[in-house]
Amino acid sequence: MGMTITEKILAKAAGRKSLTPGENVWLNVDVLMTHDVCGPPTIAIWKKEFGANAKIWDKNKLVIFPDHYIFTANKHANRNVEILREFAKEYQIDNYYDVGTDRYKGVCHVALAEEGYNLPGTVLFGTDSHTCTSGAFGMFATGVGNTDAAFILGTGKIWEKVPESMKFTFHGELPKYLTAKDLILQILGDISTDGATYRAMEFDGEAVYQLSMNERMTLTNMAIEAGGMSGIIAADEVTEEYVRQRTSKPYEIFNSDIDAKYHSKYEYNVEEIEPLVAKPHSPDNRDKVINVAGTKLTKCYIGSCTGGKLTDFKFAAQFLFGNSVKVPTFIVPASTEVARQLEIETYNGISLKEIFEKAGCTIAQSSCAACLGGPDDTIGRAVDRDVVISTTNRNFPGRMGSKKSEVYLASPLTVAASAVNGFITDPRDFIS
């Protein structure tokens, strides 16, 4: 019997020739990532459990990005960053990217890719549910809590049940009005928020391999919104080019066997998919943009690990060029690298940053910002009765702030078109 890419990578990490879904195995972890929300409690548990002489299993494999609550006056949030800072100093953690320094990066999942931590064939765990984003690089990546992370920090190992895999194949050539966000919203509407619980979601098909790494990361990022343990796309030349530009570390490329066994398979023709939204209050509450077009908005938001990458802003700039936004519109680059690219990349000869400024957008500092609400001084946070359209990943009640707000999730094209009109707008209205 053949094996899926996920089974092959986990077999390697478990030091086994083969394994089957449902088996419990010990895995050797290649990278452990944590951030300012879950890092401090992870460290506290590690110290408590391993004692005063606690040792990090391999400090070169630990990566820490403060990113969630950093541009805030909230003293408790700032205390969290201070704890990370002290820890990094005490244990001489090279892979610590402190806020307020040149090394600051922004949102962990995007920074992991940019800094060369994502390597095909490896196993990465992070204290954030969107750690599955890294699966875009043909690797196994998933989120864990503080206790599991503390165990990894001390031992380099974790106990996991091998997941079954689901395969999602996208055929055809992606039309100009669609982005990876529409593809994942299509899946979410089909299988719902628990349709992939404890399973690996494998993405395949020529439409997927036409996508840039940024766009592939949007697909794998939202695997967790279907309950997926991980999302994965086998590495190709595009992956290798991205990786080789950022690191010289070795990696190994795995592919699923033709006779690999799947829990289920879904096939799509992207040319038949229309621009989509997730209506309040769940990422699987899918509808066609055209069916909710005209819904009045109070805010537009383009940012987060899902929708704040360079490609997202390039999509948005097409519609914001030469236009003014009708409602407050927030541009939140996921990383400082993306923020820099906004000044360099141009559309019609003008930098993306200038396009957004002229359109009247508010450009925020790189971080998670209002994607998950956060302290009450967080920029772009939803307040009572807000109706927001956002490129972020979740719209459960209160996710972006007030539980009396309503959040629609959509592609950067749909959000930008909506920002120009002040109501939800089909991006096809802007593409002749």
Next chain:
Amino acid sequence: MEKIIKGSVFVLGDNIDTDQIIPAEHLVYSLTDEEESKKYGHFALSGVPLSQAGLPNGGVNFIEGDNYLSQFTIVIAGSNFGCGSSREHAPFALQKAGVKAVVAESYARIFYRNSVDGGFIIPLECNERLNDKIKTGDVVEINLTNYVLKNLDDGKEYRLKDLGDVLPIIQSGGLFEYARNNGMIV
């Protein structure tokens, strides 16, 4: 591990995500400072829209006033409980509020792992949708030797799924105790 868990239940619907269990704005409090960590109990389930809090009628406060302990010590929910973020603060918050067990139709993976590995609450599953059959405020008794939940208000009994692979970890009190008991760490 207690074999019998008895308490008043708080009933919720499907897809109760971690932001509803403990909203992101509260994740800044210390989990280790005994006094400060009570905030997690105080804000537990505060993100659930009031109309959905305490079914079938809703409008029930899980925590009253300035308290951090709830009068409800068992949560009954529908499918996909704990979906969303990886924050271990979620099962911690329920434990801080005095919750001993959650009985749901199904769980999201990370929340389930966190509940077990951190030793915070016992996540039990039932094939039946108990949130349609049991009302907020009913007193139930969960027997973990035969996996039967009995509603003491109407005498009806429901079979729960056994804890399977994770039972030894729950019996140990969490992942670290389990690993130590089995010689995996010293």
